[in-house]
Amino acid sequence: MEYIIDTHTHTIASGHAYSTLIENVKAASAKGLKALAVTDHGVAMPGGPHMFYFGNLKVIPKEIEGVRIFKGIEANIMDYEGKLDMPDSILKRLDVVIASLHDVCIKPGTKEENTKAILKAMDNKNVDIIGHPGNPAFEIDIDAVVKRAKEKDVLIEINNSSFRTSRIGSYDNCYKIAKKAKEVGATMVIGSDAHICYDIGNFEKAHELIQKLQIPDDLILNLWPEKLKRFCKL
Ligand SMILES: [Zn+2]
Ligand SMILES: [Zn+2]
Numbered sequence: 001m002e003y004i005i006d007t008h009t010h011t012i013a014s015g016h017a018y019s020t021l022i023e024n025v026k027a028a029s030a031k032g033l034k035a036l037a038v039t040d041h042g043v044a045m046p047g048g049p050h051m052f053y054f055g056n057l058k059v060i061p062k063e064i065e066g067v068r069i070f071k072g073i074e075a076n077i078m079d080y081e082g083k084l085d086m087p088d089s090i091l092k093r094l095d096v097v098i099a100s101l102h103d104v105c106i107k108p109g110t111k112e113e114n115t116k117a118i119l120k121a122m123d124n125k126n127v128d129i130i131g132h133p134g135n136p137a138f139e140i141d142i143d144a145v146v147k148r149a150k151e152k153d154v155l156i157e158i159n160n161s162s163f164r165t166s167r168i169g170s171y172d173n174c175y176k177i178a179k180k181a182k183e184v185g186a187t188m189v190i191g192s193d194a195h196i197c198y199d200i201g202n203f204e205k206a207h208e209l210i211q212k213l214q215i216p217d218d219l220i221l222n223l224w225p226e227k228l229k230r231f232c233k234l
Contacts, residue, residue, distance in 0.1 A: 001217050001220075001223045002032070002223070003033070003190065003201065003203055003207075003222045003223060004033060004034040004035060004222060004223065004224075004225060004228075005033060005034065005035040005036065005037065005070075005221075005222050005228060006028060006033055006035075006036055006037065006191065006192050006194070006200055006201050006203075006222075007037045007039070007070075007096060007098075007129060007155075007157070007189050007190070007191045007221070007222065008037065008039050008074065008098060008129070008131065008157065008159065008191025008192060008193045008194075009024055009036060009037060009038055009039060009191075009192060009193070009194045009200055010039070010040055010041065010074075010193070010194065010195045011024060011038060011040055013040045013048075013049040013053055014040045014041045014045065014047070014048060014049070014195070015041070015045065015046070015047025015048050015049075016047055016195065017040075017194075017195035017196065018195060018196045018197075019194075019196050019197035021038055021060065022064070023197040024036065024038070024194070024197050024200050025064045025065050025067050025069065026065060026197070027197040027198065027200040027201070028065075028067045028200050028201060029065040029066055029067050031200065031201040032201075033067060033200070033201050034067065034068060034225065035067060035068040035069070035070060035228055036067050036068070036069055036070070036200070037069075037070040037071075037072045037095070037096040037231070038057075038060075038069065038070070038071060038072060039072040039073055039074045039096060039098050039191075040053070040054075040073065040074065041073075041074050041076070041102075042073055042074065042075040042076045042084065042085040042086050043085050043086065044076045044078060044085035044105045045076060045085075045102065045104065045105065046104060051086065051090065054073055054086065054090050054094065055090055055093075057071035057094070058071070058093075068228070070095035070096045070228075070231045070232075071094055071095050071096070072094050072095055072096030072097060072098065072128075072231075073086060073091070073094055073096075073097055073098065074098040074099075074100050074131055075091065075097060075098065075099050075100070075127075076099075076100065076101075076102055076105040076106070077099050077100065077101050077105070077106060077117050077118070077121050078105055078106055079106060079117065080106075080109055080113040080114075080116050080117045080120070081116075081117070081120050082099075082116070082117050082118070082119070082120025082121035082122070082123060082124065083120075084099060084121065084124065084127075085105065088124070088126055091124070091126035091127075092126050092233075093233070094126070094233065095231045095232065095233045096128050096129065096231050097124075097126045097127050097128050097129070098127075098128065098129040098130075098131040098157070098191075099118075099121040099122075099124070099127045099129070099130055099131065100130070100131030100132060101114065101117060101118070101135065101137075101138045103137055103138075108137050108138050108139075109138075110139075111139040111140060111141060112141075114138040114139055114140050115140045115141040115144055115145060118130055118133065118140060118145050119144065119145065119148050122148055122149065122152045122154045123152075127154055128154065128155060128230065128231070129154065129155040129156075129157050129189055129191075130145070130149060130154060130155070130156055130157060131157050131159065131191070131193075132157060132159040132161075132162050132166075132167055132170065132193070133145060133156060133157065133173075133177055134158075134159070134162055134167070134170040134171075134173035134174035134177055135162065135167045135170055135173070136167065136168075136169040136170060136172075136173060137167065142173070142176050142177050142180055143180060145177075146177060146180040146181050146184060146186050147184055147186075149181075149186050150181075150184050150185060150186035150187075153187075155187055155188065155189040155221055156177060156178075156181050156186055156187070156188045156189070157188070157189055157190070157191050158174055158177075158178060158188055158189070158190050158191075158206040158209060158210065159174075159190075159191050159193050159206070160190060160191065160192050160193065160202055160203050160204065160205050160206040161191075161192065161193035161194070161195075161199070162174060162193070163205035163206065163209075164205060166193065171209075174206075174209060175209060175212075175213070178209060178210065178213050178215060179213055181215075181219065182213060182214075182215050182216070182219065185219065186219070187219050187220075187221055187227075188210075188215070188219055188220055188221070189220070189221040189222060190203045190206045190207070190210075190220065190222050203222075
């Protein structure tokens with residue numbers, strides 16, 4: 001099986017990433033990916049794009065260099081009620097909405113508070129993916145989050161960057177999350193979280209984890225062209 005999509009990537013619009021959309025698309029094409037989600041940080045991220053950036057994503061063609069482009073966002077969860085930093089009126093027009101906890105936008109709370117923030121974010125029908133839930137800075141009730149994700153048909157992200165340069169110490173949590181997801185049959189998605197084009201489609205460490213846990217292919221969205229239909233809003 002081959003990975004056909006990278007669901008989590010950043011461009012220079014995020015403020016602390018280094019490649020343009022076109023550079024990312026060319027990298028995706030060179031790696032043989034069929035689809036790429038562009039998911040720049042939401043407006044609350046320091047240095048992040050203005051709201052208009054997301055409203056105007058419609059100008060980007062649906063396909064570039066043979067790669068299907070899904071227009072999205074990595075929205076910030078702003079409080080323990082799961083409020084996101086973008087209005088639903090814009091989120092509903094995007095193909096892919098990742099909701100993530102970042103400590104520059106929300107102070108890590110207790111395990112109960114962090115869990116509530118994610119569970120409530122999943123109540124938002126526009127949310128497709130919970131980004132890097134294995135982050136050790138935000139302790140969560142893994143069983144509760146994974147079970148709710150299954151119920152709500154929200155994807156659990158295994159973030160490759162968490163094993164390399166970001167959120168050091170994520171491995172054990174990600175292991176537990178993926179193991180639980182396998183147990184309950186929750187669908188996962190692998191994202192590179194690339195902040196430079198060279199990392200597009202880099203799933204190496206996440207792949208190792210999935211192999212180690214012998215996760216069945218049908219629980220990994222990146223492997224299935226027909227599962228990409230859920231992102232086809234624009
Ligand atoms: Zn993130
Ligand atoms: Zn990201």
